[in-house]
Amino acid sequence: MTKKTNAQPPKKFTGIKLTEIPTKAVGTKAISSALQHVFSEVGVIKGIGVLKNLNQTYGLDCPGCAWPDPDEKRAFLAEYCENGAKAIAEEATKNRISPMFFATHSVEELSNWSDYEIGKSGRITHPMILKEGATHYEEISWEEAFKTIGNELNSLASPNEAVFYTSGRTSNEAAFLYQLFVRQFGTNNLPDCSNMCHESSGAALSETLGIGKGSVTLDDFNHADLVMVIGQNPGTNHPRMLTALSETKKNGGKIISINPLPEVGLKNYVDPQNPLKWIGKGQELTDLFLQVKINGDVALLKIILKMMKQRELEQPNSVFNHQFIQEKTAGLDAFLEDLDKYSIEDLLPQTGLEISQIEQAAELIINNEKIIICWAMGLTQHKNAVDNIREVVNLLLLKGSIGKKGAGTCPVRGHSNVQGDRTMGIWEKLKPEFGKKLAKEFDFSPPTETGYDVVSAIEAMHKEEAKVFFGMGGNFVSATPDTEFTADALRKCNLTVQVSTKLNRSHLIHGKQALILPCLGRSEKDAQASGEQFVTVENSMGVVHQSVGHLKPASEHLLSEPAIVAGLATATLQNSKVEWNQLITNYDLIRDKIEATIKGFENYNERVRKKGGFYLPNNARDNNFKPTATGKANFTINKPSEIYLRDHQFMLMTIRTHDQYNTTIYGLNDRYRGVLNERRVVFINPKDMQKLGLKKLDKVNLISHFNNEQRTAEGFLIIPYSIPQQCVATYFPEANVLVPIKSKANISNTPASKTVVITIEKVTI
Ligand SMILES: Nc1nc2c(c(=O)[nH]1)N[C@H]1C(S)=C(S)[C@@H](COP(=O)(O)OP(=O)(O)OC[C@H]3O[C@@H](n4cnc5c(=O)[nH]c(N)nc54)[C@H](O)[C@@H]3O)O[C@H]1N2
Ligand SMILES: Nc1nc2c(c(=O)[nH]1)N[C@H]1C(S)=C(S)[C@@H](COP(=O)(O)OP(=O)(O)OC[C@H]3O[C@@H](n4cnc5c(=O)[nH]c(N)nc54)[C@H](O)[C@@H]3O)O[C@H]1N2
Ligand SMILES: [Mo]
Numbered sequence: 001m002t003k004k005t006n007a008q009p010p011k012k013f014t015g016i017k018l019t020e021i022p023t024k025a026v027g028t029k030a031i032s033s034a035l036q037h038v039f040s041e042v043g044v045i046k047g048i049g050v051l052k053n054l055n056q057t058y059g060l061d062c063p064g065c066a067w068p069d070p071d072e073k074r075a076f077l078a079e080y081c082e083n084g085a086k087a088i089a090e091e092a093t094k095n096r097i098s099p100m101f102f103a104t105h106s107v108e109e110l111s112n113w114s115d116y117e118i119g120k121s122g123r124i125t126h127p128m129i130l131k132e133g134a135t136h137y138e139e140i141s142w143e144e145a146f147k148t149i150g151n152e153l154n155s156l157a158s159p160n161e162a163v164f165y166t167s168g169r170t171s172n173e174a175a176f177l178y179q180l181f182v183r184q185f186g187t188n189n190l191p192d193c194s195n196m197c198h199e200s201s202g203a204a205l206s207e208t209l210g211i212g213k214g215s216v217t218l219d220d221f222n223h224a225d226l227v228m229v230i231g232q233n234p235g236t237n238h239p240r241m242l243t244a245l246s247e248t249k250k251n252g253g254k255i256i257s258i259n260p261l262p263e264v265g266l267k268n269y270v271d272p273q274n275p276l277k278w279i280g281k282g283q284e285l286t287d288l289f290l291q292v293k294i295n296g297d298v299a300l301l302k303i304i305l306k307m308m309k310q311r312e313l314e315q316p317n318s319v320f321n322h323q324f325i326q327e328k329t330a331g332l333d334a335f336l337e338d339l340d341k342y343s344i345e346d347l348l349p350q351t352g353l354e355i356s357q358i359e360q361a362a363e364l365i366i367n368n369e370k371i372i373i374c375w376a377m378g379l380t381q382h383k384n385a386v387d388n389i390r391e392v393v394n395l396l397l398l399k400g401s402i403g404k405k406g407a408g409t410c411p412v413r414g415h416s417n418v419q420g421d422r423t424m425g426i427w428e429k430l431k432p433e434f435g436k437k438l439a440k441e442f443d444f445s446p447p448t449e450t451g452y453d454v455v456s457a458i459e460a461m462h463k464e465e466a467k468v469f470f471g472m473g474g475n476f477v478s479a480t481p482d483t484e485f486t487a488d489a490l491r492k493c494n495l496t497v498q499v500s501t502k503l504n505r506s507h508l509i510h511g512k513q514a515l516i517l518p519c520l521g522r523s524e525k526d527a528q529a530s531g532e533q534f535v536t537v538e539n540s541m542g543v544v545h546q547s548v549g550h551l552k553p554a555s556e557h558l559l560s561e562p563a564i565v566a567g568l569a570t571a572t573l574q575n576s577k578v579e580w581n582q583l584i585t586n587y588d589l590i591r592d593k594i595e596a597t598i599k600g601f602e603n604y605n606e607r608v609r610k611k612g613g614f615y616l617p618n619n620a621r622d623n624n625f626k627p628t629a630t631g632k633a634n635f636t637i638n639k640p641s642e643i644y645l646r647d648h649q650f651m652l653m654t655i656r657t658h659d660q661y662n663t664t665i666y667g668l669n670d671r672y673r674g675v676l677n678e679r680r681v682v683f684i685n686p687k688d689m690q691k692l693g694l695k696k697l698d699k700v701n702l703i704s705h706f707n708n709e710q711r712t713a714e715g716f717l718i719i720p721y722s723i724p725q726q727c728v729a730t731y732f733p734e735a736n737v738l739v740p741i742k743s744k745a746n747i748s749n750t751p752a753s754k755t756v757v758i759t760i761e762k763v764t765i
Contacts, residue, residue: 004491005107005108005110005111005508005509005510006111006112006508007111007477007483007484007486007487007505007509008483008484008734008737009114009115009505009679009733009734010112010113010114011680011714011715012114012715013678013680013715013717014114014668014677014678014679014680015677015678016675016676016677016678016681016697016717017675017676017677017678018674018675018676018719019671019674019675019676020674021264021672021673021674022264022671022672022674023264023267023268024264024267024268030081030082030239033082033086033671034081034082034083034085034086035047035085037085037086037089037666037667038050038051038085038086038088038089038092040089041089041090041092041093041094041095042089042092042093042094043094046092046551047089047092049550050088050089050092050523050550050551051085051088060088060522060523060547060548060549060550061416061417061522061537061539061545061546061547062084062087062088062416063084063087063088063091063169063416063521063522063523065083065084065237065238065240065412065413065414065415065416066168066412066413066414066415066416066417066418066419066539066540067238067240067241067412067539067540068217068218068539068540068541068543069539069543069545069612070218081239081240082239083236083237083239083658083661084239084240086659086661086666087661088523090119090502090661090664090666091123091501091502091521091522091523092521092523092551093122093123094122095120095121095122095123096122096123096125096554096555097121097122097123097124097125097503098125098126098555099125099126099128099138099139101121102128102136102137102138102139103136103138105136106135106136107130107135107136107137107507107508107510108135110503110508111505111508111509114665115478115504115505115663115664115665115733116665116667116668118503118504118505118508119502119503119504119664119665119666121502121503122502122503123501123502123518123521123554123555124500124501124502124503124516124518124555125518125554125555125557125558126139126518126555126557127139127140127141127142127145127515127516127517127518127557128140128515128516128518129144129145129148129513129514129515129516130510130513130514130515131513132512132513137507137514137516140515142557142559142567145515145517146567146568146570146571146572147571148495148513148515149468149470149495149497149515149568149571149572150568150571150572152468152494152495152513153185153468153572154572156467156468158186159185159186159187159189159447160186160187160189160449160451160466161465161466161467161468162185162187162189162466162467162468162469162470163189163191163452163457163460163461163466163468163469163470164178164182164187164189164190164191164470164472165190165191165192165454165457165469165470165471165472165474165476166178166190166191166192166193166421166426166471166472166473166474167192167193167415167471167472167473167474167475167479168192168193168194168197168413168414168415168416168417168418168419168421168473169415169416169417169473169522170417170421170426170472170473170561171417171420171522171535171536171537171547171561171562172417172420172421172423172424172535172536172537172538172544172591172594173535173536173562173587173590173591173594174472174535174560174561174562174564174565175417175420175421175424175425175426175472176424176425176590176593176594176598177562177565177566177569177580177583177584177590178426178472178561178565179424179425179426180425180438180442180578180593181565181568181569181572181573183430183438183444183446183447184442184444184446184569184573184576184578185572185573186447187447187451188427188428188429188430188446188447188448188449188450188451189428189451189452189457189466190426190427190428190451191428191451191452191453191454191456191457192418192421192422192426192427192454193414193415193418193454193474193479194418194421194422194426195428195453195454195455195748195749195750196381196454196479196480196750196751196753197377197380197413197414197415197418197750198376198380198411198413198414198418199380199453199745199748199749199750200379200380200381200382200385200386200388200389200745200747200748200750201214201375201379201380201389201411202422202748203386203747203748204386204387204388204389204390204393204748205389205393205409205411205620206628207390207628207629207634207636208390208393208397208628208633208634208635208636209393209402209409209619209620209625209628209633209634210619210620210624210625210626210627210628210633211618211619211620211627212422213411213419213542213618214408214409214410214411214412214540214541214542215402215403215408215409215410215618215620215621216372216407216408216409216410216541216621217541217615217621218244218541219405220372220405220406220407220408221244221245221247221248221372222247222248222251222406223251223370223405223406224248224253224370224371224372224406224407225252225253225254225368225369225370225371225406226253226254226255226256226364226365226368226370226371226372227245227248227253227254227255227256227371227372227373227374228255228256228257228258228371228372228373228374229245229255229256229257229258229259229266229286229374229375230257230258230259230297230373230374230375230378230379230392231258231259231297231375231376231377231378231379231380231388231754232259232374232375232376232377232378232412233259233261233263233265233266233376233378233655233656234265234266234374234412235263235264235265235266235658235672236263236265236656236657236658236672237376237414237656238376238412239265241374241412242265242285245285246283246285249283249284249285254287254288254364254368255285255286255287255288256286256287256288256289256290256361256364257285257286257288257289257290258290258292258297258300259289259290259291259292259378260291260292260293260294260378260653260723260724260727260729261291261673261683261721261722261723261729262289262291262722263672264672264673265672266285266286266289267284267285267286267289268283268284268285287364288357288360288361288364290351290353290357290358290361291352291353291722291724292351292352292353292724293350293351293352293651293724293726293727294651294652294653294724294727294754294755295382295383295384295641295643295651295754295755296350296351296352296353296640296641297378297379297388297391298384298387298388298391298638298639298640298641299347299348299350299351299640299641300347300350300351300353300358301388301391301392301394301395302339302342302347302391302640303344303347303348303351303355303358303362304358304361304362304365304395305339305391305394305395305398306339306342306344307358307359307362307366308320308362308365308366308395308398309336309339311362311366318366319366319398319399320398320399321369321398321399321400321401323400324397324400325397325398325400328397328400328403328623328625328632328633329397329625329632329633329634329635330630330631330632330633330634330635331630331634331635331636332635334635334637335394335635335636335637338637342640347640350640350641352724352725352727365395365399369399369400369401369407370401370404370405370406370407371395371396371399371401371407372401372406372407372408372409372410373392373395373396373409373410374410374411374412375388375389375392375410375411375412376411376412376414377414377655377753377754378653378754379392380411380745380748380750381745381750381751381752381753381754381755382641382745382752382754382755383641383642383643383743383744383745383746383752383755384638384639384640384641384642384745384746385745385746385748385750385752386745386746386747386748387638387639387640387746388638389411390636390638391636391638392409393409393633393636394635394636394638396408396409397633397635402620402623402633403620403621403622403623403624404623408620408621409620410540411540412540413539413540414662416537416539417537417538419538419539419540419542420536420537420538420544423538423598423600423616424594424598425438425598428450428451428452428453429450429451430446430447430448432448434597434598435448437596437597437598438597441593441596441597442576442577442578443577444575444576444577452466453749454480454749454751455480455481455741455744455749455751456749457469458480458482458485458486458489458741459489459741461489461490461492461493462485462488462489462492464492466493467492467493467494467495467511468493468494468495468496468497468511469490469493469495469496469497469511470496470497470499471496471497471498471499471500471506472499472561473499473500473561474506475504475505475506475662475663475664476490476498476506477490477505477506477509478504478505478506478663478733478736479662479663479733479736480736480751481736481739481740481741481743481744481751481753482711482736482737482739482740482741483733483736483737484711484737485741486741487509490506490509490510490511491509491510491511492511493511493512494511494512494513495511495512495513495514495515496510496511496513496514496515497514497515497516497517498514498515498516498517499517499518499519499561499564500516500517500518500519501518501519501520501521501554502664503516504663504664505663517559517564518555518557518558518559519558519559519560519561519564520549520553520554520558520559520560520561521549521554522535522547522549523549523550523551524549524551524552524553524554524558525549525550525551525552525553526549526560528560528563528584528585528586528587529585529586530585530586531586533560533586533587534546534547534548534587535547535587536591536604536608536613538616541615542615542616542618543612543613543614543615543616544601544604544608544613544614544615544616545608545612545613545614546608546609546613560584562583562584562587562590563584565580566580566581566583566584588605591604591605591608592604592605599617600616600617601616620633641755643755643757645726645757648759649705649726649757649758649759650684650688650726650727650728650757650758650759650760651726651727651728651755651756651757651758652682652702652704652727652728652729652730652735652738652756652757652758653727653728653729653753653754653755653756654729654730654731654732654735654736654738654739654753654754654756655729655730655731655732655754656731656732657669657670657673657675657679657731658670658671658672658673659671660731662732662733663732663733665679670731673721675719678717679731679734680715680716680717680734681716681717681718681719681730681731682700682702682716682717682718682719682728682729682730682760683719683721683723683728683729683730684718684719684720684721684723684728684760685720685721685722685723685724685725685726685727686720687725688725688726688728689718689720692760692762693762694718694760694762695718696718696719696720697717697718697719698717698718698762698763699715699716699717699718699762699763699765700716700717700718700760700761700762700763701713701714701715701716701760701761701763702716702730702735702738702758702759702760702761703738703758703759703760703761704738704739704740704756704757704758705757705758705759706740706742706743706757707740707742709740711737711738711740712737712738713730713734713735713737713738714763715763716730728758728760732753735756736753738756738758739751739752739753739756743755743756
């Protein structure tokens with residue numbers, strides 16, 4: 001038997017340095033940090049080539065995030081940001097890990113490496129297998145690899161014993177083929193990273209507005225009177241969004257930021273595309289900052305809504321857009337009645353704010369017509385996450401601030417094609433209409449029963465009801481909650497397979513047998529029988545466009561993701577009428593199939609070749625809410641947080657540093673929060689430190705409490721920080737061990753990784 005390998009990163013400190021928190025985002029430091037990453041990983045000449053190509057009209061779609069590119073004017077040099085540059089450096093790295101690397105380092109040894117070291121080892125060059133009982137991965141041919149998977153899948157008692165995960169970088173073409181393969185195999189077990197990300201947005205928006213996506217376009221930011229940014233850190237995670245916010249400001253709009261942390265990027269910003277401005281003071285972005293307590297957003301929004309209602313009563317027609325409400329919405333009376341059940345006095349302590357601050361926000365909302373609300377993980381990863389987002393919609397509906405220029409919903413997506421993957425049918429629920437189209441086009445009967453999402457897939461593997469795990473990208477063990485529980489779930493599988501560009505911890509926490517299938521990255525040329533191919537992706541605002549790789553592949557043994565699916569399908573499915581190998585000769589053929597089965601893709605091949613691509617239909621953008629259950633936009637009744645902290649307890653949010661892409665650790669710095677060379681830190685209010693008798697850089701353990709269960713994350717350094725009392729923050733994935741598998745959002749099932757109730761224990765050694 002092989003030894004149990006480490007599911008958590010090593011608990012070693014790396015040598016912390018604390019610095020001043022910068023006063024502005026982007027600027028020269030960001031440019032130099034980006035170039036340093038690119039040049040050290042990729043080399044200077046190739047590096048400049050890659051950057052020049054990023055997000056240009058016929059260039060490479062940046063794998064960094066899903067923020068859209070401007071329709072018309074693009075920066076001359078490149079539409080890139082510091083973290084996009086790091087993302088591309090990570091993929092285009094010169095370093096390689098060949099079969100020799102795996103022969104040298106055992107799986108156990110690698111599991112002692114930090115995530116940073118694992119990531120830096122380089123691109124995987126060959127398909128690899130870890131045989132049952134073996135200590136090292138060894139080379140395997142593609143043919144043997146596909147055969148191994150096919151045999152294992154076909155020996156299962158039911159197709160529902162296999163789980164097929166997707167991370168959000170997968171192109172439309174690969175995603176479409178993948179879901180088709182999985183459904184032909186006979187299951188809807190298609191969990192994806194969306195389940196941990198914007199699932200709550202999808203659930204809330206579908207119910208209220210009839211579409212699970214946002215309604216605004218990039219141009220709307222030029223016309224907005226007011227943009228609210230709630231629970232999002234764009235300076236780090238969507239840096240190009242700062243350009244859009246600065247356009248809002250230039251055009252006279254205002255910005256409200258709602259966040260437990262004063263994130264630097266939201267305060268002050270320097271345009272990276274304009275070198276003349278790099279050394280300047282930068283532009284103030286936020287007009288009003290509300291430093292809300294973690295999970296205090298529903299309470300805060302309810303107070304604002306109550307203030308709006310009060311003003312409307314006092315001065316009729318001064319706040320609500322009655323025409324819009326009358327024509328387009330349902331449920332106003334019940335919503336207003338429910339608001340009366342809450343008193344501002346009761347709600348206020350949940351927010352941690354002064355009433356005067358909230359009055360200022362209400363005033364800005366009351367006096368402006370065109371409002372955009374942006375949000376990300378700060379709203380979606382809570383027990384009441386769906387309530388958070390529905391409450392955001394209530395506010396917009398009262399103002400009629402949707403379906404018109406300069407107004408609407410803006411859930412800012414994470415992975416660069418996470419939205420496209422959903423459009424392609426990567427979902428554990430198969431929409432009946434899509435199922436019918438698949439059945440007709442491909443002559444088979446797709447399964448109808450709902451499959452596993454991320455959390456239920458982990459539980460099923462743990463119960464040994466699922467026995468094969470297949471990951472199309474991503475890093476399942478590190479991205480999911482309850483690390484030790486999830487690791488055990490994966491260890492119980494007969495086979496775990498990861499399609500990956502780079503090594504990660506999910507290769508080291510494995511089933512009885514494990515395979516690594518190395519694939520082309522987006523920056524690389526993808527040559528198939530008919531010549532070089534491009535793929536297509538959908539950004540956060542529903543624009544479908546091309547992405548073309550220009551680099552030589554990291555190894556001649558890599559396959560594209562569509563080719564991997566075709567190989568898998570051919571080795572597994574006996575009666576498929578799909579010509580898998582034919583489809584991948586020319587991706588236009590895959591796109592023809594997408595056009596035949598998914599709405600909005602008419603003349604796909606032609607339209608996607610046009611400059612900038614095309615917009616998908618969006619009913620909310622068109623001010624049409626017919627797809628909801630009532631045929632109208634729905635007001636909803638939502639509840640503030642019901643989690644109450646005891647005196648010594650804290651609410652922990654697990655967030656990203658400025659130097660990581662989810663579980664990929666680019667470096668050990670969090671420059672915008674003044675922490676260098678260390679990830680095992682916890683940010684805490686100085687008053688709470690005093691209460692606990694803690695000093696700066698004291699060592700502590702974090703213990704989470706849920707349903708009388710305790711989980712411990714050992715060894716974190718205390719950092720005094722500007723954060724509301726009884727709120728603390730630390731980084732993911734180190735803290736995922738604290739997030740209980742059963743602690744998840746109502747309705748969306750998203751792990752509640754921003755509402756983790758913990759106590760803090762000083763380590764005395
Ligand atoms: N460079 C880089 N870019 C990325 C990623 C990355 O890891 N690195 N990840 C990508 C992905 S997949 C995603 S989903 C996005 C994530 O983008 P974000 O959602 O910006 O990422 P997080 O670090 O989780 O930050 C959440 C923010 O919400 C705040 N917050 C936490 N809890 C609450 C709350 O209860 N209320 C409010 N109002 N605020 C709260 C936190 O202080 C923090 O500022 O970024 C994408 N882009
Ligand atoms: N505690 C906590 N947990 C969280 C979150 C949080 O805020 N807090 N955020 C959640 C969110 S929003 C998300 S989206 C998930 C992310 O979950 P995942 O998407 O599963 O994780 P990533 O870290 O983005 O995946 C990185 C791996 O993808 C592979 N990869 C990179 N590029 C490619 C490619 O082109 N093709 C293929 N096949 N593989 C590639 C590399 O091998 C790399 O190691 O994590 C979630 N987990
Ligand atoms: Mo995400």
